[in-house]
Structures are given as structure tokens and as C-alpha cells.
Amino acid sequence: MAASRAPWMEKPGPLTRAAKVLAIAIIVMLMLYPFAYVIFASLTPPGETLRLGLIPTDWTLDAYRSVLSGRIIPRALMVSIGITAVGTVLSVAFTTMLAFGLTRTKDIPGSKGVLYVVLFTMLFGAGLIPNFLLVKELGLLNSYWSLLLPGLISAFNMLVVRNFFMQIPAELTDSARIDGASDRQVFVRIMLPLSKAVIAVIALFYAVGYWNAFFNALIYIQDTSKWPIQLVLNTYAVQGSPISQIENPNAAGSMTPQAIQMAIVVLATVPILCVYPFAQRFFTKGVLTGAIKG
Template structure:
């Protein structure tokens, strides 16, 4: 085994220290939130100190959350929006990306530019609202899935990946009697698991965290997604005053925040590899 030089070891040590510091910076807010959620409210509201180790532990905040029907309903809504939005978004993004690879089709470049255009200019809140209203999607969970089903960025990523695949694969499938749809489903998609996982994860994270659409298009309290409810809880600052807002306590606010990030927190480490892998696949040969 080759002995490392002193400078090399120092560099490694510095690198480890730097990464530890970086990790601490990332982790401290999370630990802080977890600690606050586990403390009784009268301790959690104490200012002037960083809450990293609970002075006293109680699970009352979590009990309150799981007893609250509204939060559990919103959890279900978010799961539906995330699952439906991610699956449909990935499917249609893949279809569009594949279609855009066929540069021999007349007008395909114009379509590509149109897609690029949406990355720079959006319709804005009011046109989007009018569109959703006229589509009859107001107060429907589909309002959070359909209008923003595909992201132009992801379409381009997908197109770049498909372009990196040897065209001979599709050609041989066509010679063997497949039509375009069969070629896409039976040949192309199975070869694209990495990019599909990446895009799926992009969409899933985006959908889970999406908030503004929920505020704009959902009017029924029972249909609001988790992020909207979380925000409502977090801004409940003034305990029972004339505005009528009710304080739920700092510990409950933090417990809700923690419960909200938990699903992504659990899934992310296992799918993280697809992020780098998929993006590299799409980018290097784009």
C-alpha cells in the first residue's frame, strides 16, 4: 500500500473538516426543528438559545398532529398529488422528449423553441388562474397536477438522453415490426431507467413541496395539500387575539414541519444516486 505524503494527508484532513462543517451547517436546522418539536411549548418558545438537545421530551406535539384530521387529510392529498403528478409528468415528459428527438419531422425545431420559450417567460398568475378556472379544475386536486404536468427543463434533459441512445436500436425494432409506440415502450423506456428515476424524483420533490398552486386553486379546506396546511400552521403567530388566529404552539409548528419533510427525507438517500447518474447521462452527450 502506497504511503500518502504529508501534504496529501493534510489536504484530506482539511477536506474532511470542511465536509464535516458543511454537514453540520446542513444538519443543524433540522436538529433544531426536531428538538423544538420534542420539547414542551413553554420550553420551545424560549428565545436566546439554540435548541439542539431537548431539555424535556414530550411527544404531545406529534400526538396533536396525528389526532388532527385536517393534517392527515392534507397528507393524503399531498401523496395523491405527488404520485399522480410524478408518474404522469414522467410519462409525458418521456413521450415528449422522445418525440423531439425525431428531428426529421417538419416543424420539430419550432416546437423545441416553443418549449424553450416557456423556460424564460411564463403566463403569470392571472392567465394561469383564468385557464384553470375555464378548464373547470378549480378546487380539484387535478389543478395541482395537470397545468404544470411537464417541466421544459426536464423535457430537454430527457431529449438529450434519448439522443444519446444509438438510433440503430429503434431502427432495428422498426425493422422487426414494432410501431413507434411499441419501440418507445419496449425498447427505449427500459434503457432509460436512470433518467426516468431522475425525472421522477425531480417531479416528486417538486410536487411534494408545491405550495402556491394549492393556495390559488384549492378553496376547500379538505383538499388543501400538506404544504399549504404547514404554511398556515407556521404563520399562526398571534394566539387567540381579535384576528381570531389560534396559536398551536412552537412545538406543534415544528413537529408539522418535521412530519412534512420526513417522506422526502426517507426516500432521498436511496434515490440520490439517480440524480447524479441521470443528470450526467443526459448532460454529457447532449
Template sequence: MTVVSEPTAARRGPRRAGRAAWEEEPGPLGKAAKAVLVAAIALAVLFPLYVVVLTSLSPQEAITRAGGLVLVPDGLSLAAYQEILSGGVVTRSVLVSTGVTLVGTLFSTTLTILAAYGLSRRDSYAHRPLLFLVLLTFLFGPGLIPTYLTVQAFGLLDSYASLILPTAVAAFNLIVLRSFFMNIPQEIMDSARIDGASEFRILGTIVLPLSKAVTAVIALFYGVGYWNAFFNAFLFLDDNRKWPLQLILRTYVLEGIPIPGAGPTDTVAGGPVPTLAVKMAVVVIAVLPVLLVYPFVQKHFTKGVIIGAVKG
């Protein structure tokens, strides 16, 4: 008589019951393939950045010998950075972008927190109509001409406020933050209300301390958005002294339009400043702040955005 036994854990291999195949520990071949893939992605990201940084630090002779972008170090020079940071248009644009980013991020994050907290309370005034209006913006945008006419009607043309107010609140960030606030146990806030705490007190002492991760991520989204934005400045600013760095980058680097203070005839220490090196230096300055800030906030992405966006 032959006895047919049930598959045992040993016969099934190392896979645990109830787990999918892609959740298991990969074998040696799988680990090697992952390492090669990660290395290829890292190389595709870091190599262009390396070329840009190296070209921005190269003297004119090295750029001429390389025929353009420099791949192998051949002498280093800070002439391009000295030129664009010597008080010209690029220096002023860096200050403009920094100020707009700091003020805009603080303003937008504050508005989003207040709106998200109000919409997360189901008993708040006009809860459903306001939430419907927010969701409606996902489907229908205001359009370019109505936006310009609105900014003009409020007298915001050629002002720094036009770089912040038209995009002060992003519907996506508002929905993510609202979902996170709704996941906070209602009993905690009810007990605070029984003790006489106001809504602002509850928001400041209970809700925000529990929402540091998602708030940091939302602030990063706003900060990167303001730092990289150029279209509002392109539409609403006529005075190039008020241009942010990204508009300078678009005008000078991408379109090749000469900008006073960053041209090929400028000199540093008696020698010509290489035009290509200046362009690459502007690119480095435009990318550097995001690269410096992102690693400190990246750890909050999984905890902040995923928990805030996925409910259940």
C-alpha cells in the same frame, strides 16, 4: 560539457502527464482542509434539523425552560405528533399531498417521456416548431393572471386537478430527457423497426430500459416539486379541506394563523399541546418524505442528469 536533461516523472512529482493540478491526489493538508469543510457543511445542515426534531419531541415544560427552541434533550413527548395526526386538518393535508404527489408524478413523468421521445426523433411530425415552443417557455412565462384565467376557463378552480395540470410538464426535465434519448444509438431502434416493432414497443422495450437512471431522476424532480408546492393551492383552492401540507405549513408555521385541530388550546392526555412543538412537528412531517426517498435516487444523479444534459 553540461547536459541538460528533460524533466523526468520523478522530478515532476506524482502528477501524471496531461492531468490538471486539481485532479491530483491532495496532500495531508488538503485532505484535512476537505474534512473540516465537509464537517462544517454537514453541521450546518444537520444542526437545524436536529433542533427542529428535538423541539417537536419536547414537552411544554422543556420548551418553556429553553425559552423557545430546545437544544438539549429535557424529556421527550409525542403529544404534538399525536395531535396533528389524530384526524384533523394536518392529517387530511398529508393525505392530500401524498395523493397529489403520487398521481402528479406518474402523470407528469409519463407525459414528459412521451413528449421527449417524440421530440428526440428528428423525422417526427412538426419536430422543430414543437421544440421551439418548448424552448420558448424558458424565456417567457405565461404570467399569473393568464394562468388563473385559463384554470378558471377550464373549470378547474377548487379542484385537485388545478394542482397538477398547470405544471404537468417542466421544460427543463423535457430537454434533459430528450437529450438522453438522442444519445441512444439509432441503429438499435432501426433494427427493431425492421422487425416490425411499433414506436410504443420501441419506447417500452428498448428506450426506457436504457433510461432508468435519468427517468428516476426526472420522477424525483417531479415528486419533490409536487410535494413542496403550495402556490397553486394558494391560488386555486378556496376549501381549506383540500389544502396540501405545504400550504398548511405556510399558513400555520410561517404566518402563525391558527388552524382548527392544531391550536394551543387542544389537549392530549389531559395536558396542553405546546404550540411550538406542533409547529416543529408539522415541519418534520413536511421534510421527512423527501429525506427518506432522496438517498435511494441520489446515486442516479451523475449518471442520469449529467449524461442526459451534456452531449458530446
């Protein structure tokens, strides 16, 4: 007599499949509607309405022309792109190097203590005022480094990479060392090529974090010319500061404030959204392999 299978292992019936498809479709619509509304609202000229609460009766790119004809939005986009690119490269480099060093806790004296210190940062934070005083004493105020150095290494990302490294067979690294390879050569020629999936995942995590960074810029950056796009978005779209301060007055006068605000939101969202397709195929493999040991 065949052993009975668990209910969740049985093939679902037609009604169950239809209910799953309907539920997924509803969830997708609920997720996409706000983003679609922002895009269509940014394309709506003055006096026009959105049919069915979403589709405009007419289209125009005047809001984007107005935003991009100014100086602050294009400059803020370039600042965010630069911070995201440089910060992601530095964070991935230092995270992988630290993770590689902490995989050899038996060989390197004091490495366990360093690991405990890193783990401790996941449970306790110094707070806003000590962090501000530290950045000030280091002379980083009003500098792009104040947006890079405080969050250079994430303890969570480091642990994910470390667990991934520890699953690589020790025979590979031992044979390389027998052949005369140094630790740097083992790291560059063996560990990194075998870790493309997890590196892509943490690079995506870091890139999203740097792109969405808002609070650090608000605290550490007083020069408006160094503001990233998220801080500009908060100032001119969320707080509703006068649009004429950043846009071409002639172009902005033909657009509603809502269309200008929605255009800024789209410009602040689309660049980082384009990164996901390139890292998506590594995402599941990298997270599961790096987070599970054994």
C-alpha cells in the same frame, strides 16, 4: 523528463486532507443543525429547555399525538401524497413521450416547431393573471387538477430526457423497426428500459416539486379540505393561526405552540426526504448523461 502535472492533479498532503475533512464536517453540521433543532423542539414538553441549544432535557410525543389526532393534518398529508404520486406518474409519462417524439425532428413534420415552443416556455412565462384565467375557464378552480395540469411537463426535464434518448445508438431502434416493431414498441421495450437512470432523476424532480407545491394551491384551491400539507404548514405554522382550530384541544393544551408547529414541519418534511435514498444511486448518472450530448 516527465511532464509536470497540474497542481490540482497532485496528491494532497496531510494538512490539505485534514483541512478538507474539517471543512466538510463544518458544512455538514451547519446543514444538519436546523433540521435537528426542529426535531428536538417538537419533542420538548412545556417548561423544558434545550441543552446546548439543541438536546432537550426530557422527551415527549404529545405534539405528534396532538397533530395526528386532528383531521386537517392527516387529511392534508394524504392529499399531498396523492397529488405527488399521481402527478409524478403523469408528468414522467408525458415528459418521456414528448421527449421521444422530439428526438425524431427529421421524420415528423412540425416537430421542430413544437420543440421551439417548448424551449420558448423556458424564457417567457404568461404570468399569474393569465394562468389564473386559463385555469378558471377550463373549470379547474378548486380542483386537484389545478395542481397537476399547469405543471405537467417541465421543459428542462423534457430536454434532459430528450438528450438522453438521442445518445441511445440509432442502430438499436433501426433494427427493431426492421423487425416490424412500431414506435410504441420501440418506446416501451427499448427506450424506457435503457433510460431508468434519467427517468429516476426526473421522477425525483417532479415528486419534490409536487410535494413542495404551495403557491398553486394558495391561488386555485379555496376548499380547506383540499389543502395540501405545505399550505396547511404555511397557515398554521408560519402565520401562527390558532392551534385549537386543527388539534385536539385537550392534547394541544399540554403542549407549547412551538412544539406543535415544529411537529407539523417534521411531518411535512420527512415523507419526501425518504424518497431520496431510493433515487440517489441514479442521480449523478442520470443528470450527467442526460445533460451532456456527444
